[in-house]
Amino acid sequence: MGNKLSRIALNDEGFIFDPETGNSYTVNRTGLFILRLLKEGKSEKEIVKSLTETFNVDEREAERDLIDFVEQLRLYGLLEGKNV
């Protein structure tokens, strides 16, 4: 997992600060949930499993949404290369 993600500041409200660029972001609850797991170095498979265990969502939708979310992180420069 990239160093980038470990450097970003993340609070319980879903506020994100990227000290490298000075940009800030906000994520919703699910986004926060995923980011925390990413920071812990969990794999895509593990994250999907956690999502389906915690939330009322099926595996297919969770997987699809995770791909989309990771794409967004990458576009914002919060993930480097292939992290999951």
Add this chain to the structure above:
Amino acid sequence: MKEAYEKPVILKLKTGMMNKFGSSPAYIRKVRKEIDGIPVEKLVEKFGSPLFVFSEKKLRQKFREVKNAFTLRYPNVEFSWSYKTNYLDAICAVLHQEGETAEVVSEFEYEKARRLGVPGNQIIYNGPYKPYDSLVTAVKEGARINIDHFEEIADLEKVADELGVKPRVGIRLNMDTGIHPQWSRFGFNLESGQALDAVKRIASGGKLELVGLHCHIGTFILDPHAYEVEVKKMVDFAYTVEDQFGFKIEYLDIGGGFPSKNRLKGIYLPPEVAVPSVDEFAERVCSALLSSLRPGDYPKLILESGRAIVDEAGYLITTVHAAKRLPSGLKAYVLDAGVNILFTAFWYKFNIEIDREVYGTSEPCVLYGPLCMNIDVVDDLTYLPPLPRGTRLILSPVGAYNVTQWMQFIRYRPAVVLIGENGEVDLIREAEDLTDIVRREKLPERLKLEW
């Protein structure tokens, strides 16, 4: 017990980009589960998606609103339904029931109105191209014809000779009313003296009786003052004609062009603010008339309002087929309806409603249609919460022009239904299938495939 799921969203925070109306697009969403009391899902189940839905209640309501606005202010008004705006039989029938005559601009529209049962003398025949045979029919059946150019004067004189009658006609004028673009391609120009030349020509021919003046200043006119200018100029010209040539101008057809509560691209204010009320238009038109007409003279005022009446009565239900993330980070949705059936998407930003509660922060997104064509964009930037596949979007207003200008291109055209005032749902145009499209095709024998 598992927690409710919301699709993960991340938004970049931007400072100094406060919304001046104080509302954040991130949390605004509009949910519409039914149209006139009929659940959206039920409509789609029965008639498929995409689906055009018209509200008879709204259509009649809107017409009466426009009618009242004018008839309360002027004693002699006729409303003529602009067929090109929406010539579905059922829509025209509702408006004819309400008392509208028919305003047509081609032999096709003329035939469609006649087929529906509209008598010839209840038809106004406009437009720059009126084939000779259609003029013969129109004169025979007593339609009111507004002449567009000098050739048409000659054509009608020929018809007069052929039928041995003296057709009663109008001429179309174009003029400067202070708005841009100025429509100058239809009719005879007033300021240059061309219109007066046309009257001279008609008078010297002696075969036609000039009884009306027609004008149509533009479309989606947001400035009521333009109509005031139009009316005054028409009245002045009418008296010039009457005094110099002895014709009696019985009607002043001021056309249409009144806007609907739709949002034009590039206009920042919401339509509720930007679009003047119909009363405002009526007040300007009628007070201009009453202040410039001679005492006791009340020529018929004809209005050809189309969009202002039907636009808001029409909805399009469309379904989210797929979601993607563009390289720019923008979310994109692929819908089952595109510009092939939503011609007005090129200049309007539709009101977008969702058929269900969707949780999560709205994100900027683009709505694409189903066509494999780059131009197929229904909305290039809107804010929607993360939509699951299968979500229905209800787009409005789409009642004007879409079901006439739609194209059979790449996909079949969908069904159109009308919800009656008592909740009846009637199919008023079936969805197309292959037979509609190939009916006119002929394959030469030598090209028949033997696979």
